[in-house]
Amino acid sequence: MAAVILVTGGAGFIGSHIVDALRADGRDVRVLDVRERGDDVRDLATVERYLDGVTAVCHQAAMVGLGVDMADITDFVAHNDLGTATLLKALAARRFRGGLVLASSMVVYGEGRYACAAHGELAAPPRVPGDLEAGRFDPRCPDCGGPLEPLAVSEDAPLRPASVYAATKVHQEHLCFAFARETGVPVTALRYHNVYGPRMPRDTPYAGVAAIFMSSLARGEPPRVFEDGHQRRDFVHVRDVARANVRALTGEPYDGALNVASGRPRTVHEMADALTDAFGRDAPRPVTTGQWRAGDVRHVFASSERAAAELGFRAEEPFTQGMGELVNER
Numbered sequence: 001m002a003a004v005i006l007v008t009g010g011a012g013f014i015g016s017h018i019v020d021a022l023r024a025d026g027r028d029v030r031v032l033d034v035r036e037r038g039d040d041v042r043d044l045a046t047v048e049r050y051l052d053g054v055t056a057v058c059h060q061a062a063m064v065g066l067g068v069d070m071a072d073i074t075d076f077v078a079h080n081d082l083g084t085a086t087l088l089k090a091l092a093a094r095r096f097r098g099g100l101v102l103a104s105s106m107v108v109y110g111e112g113r114y115a116c117a118a119h120g121e122l123a124a125p126p127r128v129p130g131d132l133e134a135g136r137f138d139p140r141c142p143d144c145g146g147p148l149e150p151l152a153v154s155e156d157a158p159l160r161p162a163s164v165y166a167a168t169k170v171h172q173e174h175l176c177f178a179f180a181r182e183t184g185v186p187v188t189a190l191r192y193h194n195v196y197g198p199r200m201p202r203d204t205p206y207a208g209v210a211a212i213f214m215s216s217l218a219r220g221e222p223p224r225v226f227e228d229g230h231q232r233r234d235f236v237h238v239r240d241v242a243r244a245n246v247r248a249l250t251g252e253p254y255d256g257a258l259n260v261a262s263g264r265p266r267t268v269h270e271m272a273d274a275l276t277d278a279f280g281r282d283a284p285r286p287v288t289t290g291q292w293r294a295g296d297v298r299h300v301f302a303s304s305e306r307a308a309a310e311l312g313f314r315a316e317e318p319f320t321q322g323m324g325e326l327v328n329e330r
Contacts (some may be wrong), residue, residue: 005249063079090177125140176189
């Protein structure tokens with residue numbers, strides 16, 4: 001029987017690009033996605049049926065986004081935690097010995113890494129509503145109140161989830177690594193940073209910031225940039241994310257977590273400007289609103305050195321070209 005790679009969530013934004021990249025690499029791929037046949041990763045009998053002949057699993061199926069309010073908590077836990085647990089139960093029952101790659105996220109870190117000139121590297125204190133309302137968006141040193149310099153986050157950073165979604169991604173990692181310890185199956189958790197690119201979902205409460213800005217521009221409205229627009233993120237193209245998955249699934253197994261990022265941080269306002277430029281000179285320019293959302297973090301961007309060393313992965317897609325591609329897809 002030919003080797004088969006199972007991709008859960010393979011009809012989604014990131015999953016569909018992974019499927020394309022695997023097939024382009026000559027791999028036999030099977031897709032389990034509720035959007036294709038109504039087959040759900042939370043149903044044990046369904047998962048067991050899909051595992052016939054499978055030699056590696058790429059687990060992308062999940063509910064994404066910060067959520068709208070606490071009414072979403074059961075949906076996030078059901079899709080992300082229970083879905084992952086069901087998959088792992090089915091793999092354990094089959095005595096699966098292939099590789100498992102998990103779609104994780106940079107949200108597991110919460111706030112990024114910081115250093116104070118006087119006190120060195122330290123954890124930033126939680127941002128409080130009073131500071132945010134007053135337009136004080138950057139965290140300050142908890143010891144001296146001085147400014148903090150944001151630094152690239154490595155995979156060894158503490159996990160401090162700041163939203164329900166983030167908590168479920170941490171739990172997915174913990175479940176998968178517990179499975180790895182019990183079974184000896186290698187598990188690679190790929191912590192995606194801010195992914196953008198073709199097929200990106202729009203006009204949903206769970207859309208990423210690039211998708212939200214695109215929808216505004218398509219309506220002839222300016223992108224509304226929260227806070228002061230200087231918050232830093234790492235925007236990574238979905239084709240780069242797919243390449244990282246192919247390497248993790250088909251190369252030497254790596255046990256542990258790896259950042260999947262461009263390695264070049266940019267501000268949210270830079271991204272809004274790039275999208276607006278791609279729309280053309282008649283497009284309305286971004287506006288900075290000063291609004292903020294509970295659960296958002298100020299700066300989080302990645303060190304991509306471990307993924308380069310362990311997978312040979314470096315992001316390749318140019319940022320400006322990728323933003324233009326988003327606009328041309330509309």
